[in-house]
Amino acid sequence: MKPLSLCLVNMGTRGLELVKSFPDVIPSDSMNQLVYKTIPMGSNPGDFASTTFNNLNLTSFIFRIPSAENRDNLASLVAVFNTSNYDANSIKQVFSWVVAELEKKDLLATHTLEEILPKLYKGFNKGQFKIEITSTSTIKFDFPKQGNDKNGNAIDALSDDLWD
Amino acid sequence: MMMVDLSLIEPASFFIIVSSVINMAFSLALVITLLVNFFRKKTVGTFMLLSSYFLFSLTSAFSIAYRISLIYNEGVMTDTIYQMGSLTPMIILPAFAFLYFFGCRHILKDNEIVKTYLFAIIMVIYGLITAVIAYDNIYTNSLFSEPTYITNDVFTISYTWPILVAQIVISIFVTSRIGIRALRLARKSDQPIRKRGLQTIGIGVFLYLLAGLLSAFDSSISNLPALMITVSAFRALAYATAYVTMYLGWVMPAWYRKMIRKKSWFEMQYQQLQKR
Amino acid sequence: MSFLQRLFRTRTKHADITICGLDDAGKTTILRFLETGEFVDTTPTMGVNRETLHLPNLQVNVFDLAGQEDFRNMWHNINEKSDGIVFVIDRSNVMRFDEAKEVFEQTIHAQLDQDLIILILLNKSDEPNVIEKSLFIEEFNLLDLPFKWAVFETSAKTGDGIFNSFKWFVDEFIG
Ligand SMILES: Nc1nc2c(ncn2[C@@H]2O[C@H](COP(=O)(O)OP(=O)(O)OP(=O)(O)O)[C@@H](O)[C@H]2O)c(=O)[nH]1
Ligand SMILES: [Mg+2]
Numbered sequence: 001m002k003p004l005s006l007c008l009v010n011m012g013t014r015g016l017e018l019v020k021s022f023p024d025v026i027p028s029d030s031m032n033q034l035v036y037k038t039i040p041m042g043s044n045p046g047d048f049a050s051t052t053f054n055n056l057n058l059t060s061f062i063f064r065i066p067s068a069e070n071r072d073n074l075a076s077l078v079a080v081f082n083t084s085n086y087d088a089n090s091i092k093q094v095f096s097w098v099v100a101e102l103e104k105k106d107l108l109a110t111h112t113l114e115e116i117l118p119k120l121y122k123g124f125n126k127g128q129f130k131i132e133i134t135s136t137s138t139i140k141f142d143f144p145k146q147g148n149d150k151n152g153n154a155i156d157a158l159s160d161d162l163w164d
Numbered sequence: 165m166m167m168v169d170l171s172l173i174e175p176a177s178f179f180i181i182v183s184s185v186i187n188m189a190f191s192l193a194l195v196i197t198l199l200v201n202f203f204r205k206k207t208v209g210t211f212m213l214l215s216s217y218f219l220f221s222l223t224s225a226f227s228i229a230y231r232i233s234l235i236y237n238e239g240v241m242t243d244t245i246y247q248m249g250s251l252t253p254m255i256i257l258p259a260f261a262f263l264y265f266f267g268c269r270h271i272l273k274d275n276e277i278v279k280t281y282l283f284a285i286i287m288v289i290y291g292l293i294t295a296v297i298a299y300d301n302i303y304t305n306s307l308f309s310e311p312t313y314i315t316n317d318v319f320t321i322s323y324t325w326p327i328l329v330a331q332i333v334i335s336i337f338v339t340s341r342i343g344i345r346a347l348r349l350a351r352k353s354d355q356p357i358r359k360r361g362l363q364t365i366g367i368g369v370f371l372y373l374l375a376g377l378l379s380a381f382d383s384s385i386s387n388l389p390a391l392m393i394t395v396s397a398f399r400a401l402a403y404a405t406a407y408v409t410m411y412l413g414w415v416m417p418a419w420y421r422k423m424i425r426k427k428s429w430f431e432m433q434y435q436q437l438q439k440r
Numbered sequence: 441m442s443f444l445q446r447l448f449r450t451r452t453k454h455a456d457i458t459i460c461g462l463d464d465a466g467k468t469t470i471l472r473f474l475e476t477g478e479f480v481d482t483t484p485t486m487g488v489n490r491e492t493l494h495l496p497n498l499q500v501n502v503f504d505l506a507g508q509e510d511f512r513n514m515w516h517n518i519n520e521k522s523d524g525i526v527f528v529i530d531r532s533n534v535m536r537f538d539e540a541k542e543v544f545e546q547t548i549h550a551q552l553d554q555d556l557i558i559l560i561l562l563n564k565s566d567e568p569n570v571i572e573k574s575l576f577i578e579e580f581n582l583l584d585l586p587f588k589w590a591v592f593e594t595s596a597k598t599g600d601g602i603f604n605s606f607k608w609f610v611d612e613f614i615g
Contacts (some may be wrong), residue, residue, distance in 0.1 A: 011484040015510025041487035074483040161209030429477030
């Protein structure tokens with residue numbers, strides 16, 4: 001579960017743009033395409049996306065960055081892999097959890113995310129996180145062993161079988 | 165067609181026939197809509213559900229045929245009529261088995277071991293019932309012939325009670341579990357259409373269980389006509405609403421979805437304006 | 441059952457409408473107001489949002505487009521098929537009037553359908569220092585428009601004008 005790189009993308013003045021990637025290893029022409037793959041058409045905060053292009057595989061979590069004066073912004077946290085053999089579910093869990101934690105602590109902002117991106121990257125390699133955001137705030141996370149949402153699956157399957 | 169002196173028909177019997185006819189009409193309608201759904205979807209799930217309800221509607225067909233032939237025959241039991249009457253319990257169990265296996269596909273969380281054991285138990289009970297009914301059909305013809313009762317204080321329980329009990333236990337087991345799980349899944353689902361679909365399934369399944377229990381009850385009180393008439397009226401009502409609800413839940417017709425869909429503010433304002 | 445459906449289907453008309461305008465004009469906020477009847481916080485639209493309004497004899501498919509520059513070149517793909525266009529303008533943002541006017545003209549001139557109906561919303565009317573409606577009509581040369589159009593003053597914050605403007609629009613489709 002070693003991502004090639006983690007990225008933070010948000011909506012700029014013209015359209016989607018990269019805020020930061022760590023490590024910064026993705027060639028810029030791939031990156032220009034990549035940002036638009038991380039938040040697909042019609043996406044809303046709370047959505048996940050996974051896709052493959054140029055031999056890169058990515059999974060992203062799309063969320064809202066609150067703003068006091070202006071409109072809230074749309075952003076995505078992205079994990080890029082050069083193999084398709086990775087556990088997209090735990091990526092989703094980690095990203096959505098990190099965003100929820102920051103939001104709970106009122107720390108959800110672009111610059112905080114930029115700061116913790118390298119720490120997140122190291123956490124992915126170790127399988128656990130302990131991230132100090134400010135001197136008073138720390139978030140901790142251990143990768144769950146196996147956690148698939150059985151109820152959700154059951155409802156999907158039933159809906160496929162009978163209704164949709 | 166031979167004319168029958170209607171005065172010969174006991175009122176209780178008449179009511180049971182009427183309520184069975186209502187039951188069958190509704191169950192057939194459900195079977196047909198499930199069939200249509202099956203041709204559209206072609207999934208194993210709809211097929212199992214279809215088979216299950218097809219068998220259920222067969223049972224009411226048999227019970228109607230049984231009672232009507234008895235009336236035409238002026239109450240005289242023949243071998244054929246007798247066999248017709250004894251077929252019902254043979255069909256109900258496979259019907260519940262189909263329902264159970266449908267439930268196992270997505271709704272219930274039973275693992276392979278539980279499934280295997282349950283299947284084995286159902287098969288054993290089924291085998292026993294078949295054996296008893298076959299034996300009875302060949303040698304005694306006493307199991308289902310009325311009136312052979314053991315009189316209890318209020319209710320009279322016929323010799324068929326072990327079969328009845330087996331049916332009741334299995335039907336409660338299968339339907340209540342599917343119902344409870346469906347309601348629980350409904351609570352966890354945040355998509356309005358699925359939520360309501362699962363709720364409807366849960367309610368429909370419980371109504372069906374209620375109707376089934378009323379049936380079992382009214383066949384055990386056939387010597388109390390007044391009570392029996394009331395019970396069969398309720399039974400008919402319960403079956404009818406159960407079938408309509410199950411239709412809504414299992415099939416989720418387009419108009420039902422449309423109804424569930426939350427109306428937007430603009431739609432509501434616009435409609436209010438039109439009413440005025 | 442199915443005969444009821446058929447009856448229903450023949451009587452219900454369909455209309456596709458698109459909501460265009462610069463980013464931050466309030467397009468999505470207006471759409472959410474139509475849905476919920478209240479002001480809702482939004483995020484920038486990613487490409488397009490789709491909603492359906494079910495009215496007694498009309499089903500309206502609403503496409504709420506993204507106003508960011510990168511997305512504007514895909515507008516015409518959706519506008520091409522649409523029966524009506526809602527153009528939203530942030531009337532409190534004087535700085536971007538020229539840009540808004542340019543985009544408005546591009547959008548309108550790309551339209552070929554003679555029966556197209558255009559609803560123009562001067563949004564954020566709750567803000568101070570807004571452009572006057574009459575001045576706006578003049579500035580944007582609306583009197584020369586070859587289509588059926590109307591201008592409404594709206595606020596997706598207070599809800600003012602939202603119902604009336606869309607009622608006019610919808611009634612144009614019902615005929
Ligand atoms: N004061 C005021 N603010 C508004 C009004 N309508 C929208 N806003 C604000 O304007 C900002 C932009 O609103 P959106 O609806 O997201 O803008 P949009 O036109 O959909 O923008 P894109 O999706 O980027 O094209 C948000 O911060 C809204 O809260 C209004 O009527 N009055
Ligand atoms: Mg928008």
